[in-house]
Amino acid sequence: MGIKSSVSLYSLQYQFLWGKMTLEDLFKYMKDLHVDGIELLPDQMLKGTPEPSEETYAMWHNLVNKYGLGLACDDIFLNTNLYKNRELTKRECIDLIKKEIIMAHRLGFKVIRLVSMVPAWILEPCLETAAKNDVALCIEVHGGLGFDVPKTEEFLKEMIRLDSPYIGIVPDTSLFCRRPPRVVSDYCRQVYGTNPEIIKYAEEVFASGTDFFALNVKNGGMDPKLKSLIKDPAKDMFFAQNLEGYENRPLSCMDPYVKYIKHFHFKLYEMTEEGTEYSIDYKEVLEYLHKHGYNGYVSTEYEGNRWVLPDHEIPEKEQVAAHQKLIQKLIKEIEG
Template structure:
């Protein structure tokens, strides 16, 4: 019971993609560091999902038979734009998600994460299969696609209407940033040549307790002072910087009973043992005080902002983040941490 630590294998994607670690070695790495649960993107690390071969499933079974870490969440996608001339029909959407539920059950997961913007019409018809296979589904609330987005609101309204234990939310803590990730700023400044004045412009909003949404007007156009500085080479930074949100934790009050899982975003662990952009002591204290009973999974995304010539530090960052999380959980709940 209580808050449990986890790791999304997305955090170690470079290790896997560049064949420095196999899936079996990644799971062994989590066990070595006493991680309690893990989540996976099946189509990233299991070939031919949602219909993997018998050989792939046999390999999975072998890995799981030796593992202590528990399969917790399978991250799935619904590509409604699969075809370039039309969107998927409702039946096609449902058929794809039903197959994902079946696979999650076969792999031992009790939860699938639906990527942000999945339409609300899938909820009621999916419940029959979620109950049959004992696999819940939950929409990810992600920065840039958070609570104020119409599609998110529609999903939450329908989720509340059906009020099923098999339908809920996954909260990504990228909506709770106190600062823009330093690694993101440095990569854009040093590698992509973004105007430092624009980076300072966005940082200043966070210094005031705000976020990058303040750089845009109601029509989501650049405010005049930013438009005067911006060149075409700066636009990718500007559009991404808007995706680090500084939202109060109170936004969770209305939906807290529906929260199934957390992505604990990680961009940079500092030498002081803290995450640079997010106050995880504050978040974990909030979850503890509200009686959260579930997993909080490290999701490292600083790997995409590693400067040229610098080593990849996925494993080191994950270990440091897990140490931070588990030390705070121990302090709050008296849990045993062996990290």
């Protein structure tokens, strides 16, 4: 099987948090959407991680067996600030990642997503445990926290040096925004009263083929024109600073690292009435992956939920369903 569809259950976090859907409800909904697999944040939906009880493991495996969904990716965090008076030592960090590896294996996952900025020095000490448990450690390469960011580059260099099947990357399509997310612009305009000229300028920058991460790097700080449009920091600064998290890179930026791609986050900000994602061209992304022989999962990760206007329902289920309809259709067209 080639490219496979999946959904990060993070995409439905408010359904779970507010008690509208249980973990089993989420499994059933994924089955109804005909997805191939699921992605999990254990910290969010399993008690006792990274050392859950045997009862929790049994409950999990019962759901996996009952609904027959593949296990795409286990999203974990290196929580270095567990104590008020100090950060975790290197030894404590390594021990914590090893516990996460063992848990991932017991849950049935073969890929761990390490959140952006996890230090590269955890890799070599954890590699033996990863290999023993058949679990790959993969850094998320995310817009604003990806290529050309020193900590990410350190991880990529260490990954190449070690050159192990148990170390890789999880690119996030926030790297490939062809337009700034409209839901973010609308939210900031209506909630903060953001200067419309900043929003207009952001759209012009993306239409020209670049982005604010690139401009800020080029200028050694905030793009001068963007800075000049900030008339009221309370209204404008949040939107202006947030723009750096949406990049407009060419897909070729992944060329040196294709063999290390173990999973892929398909960011979802807003599905339109026309059935496309407003900011990201998913046909071009899937064609790239198909051309390079990728045969892993691509996972819907809905983040438009954080930009829903006050007193409006969060359309998580509807947005995820529409995105999966698009992705599954494109996979079928591209892969036959």
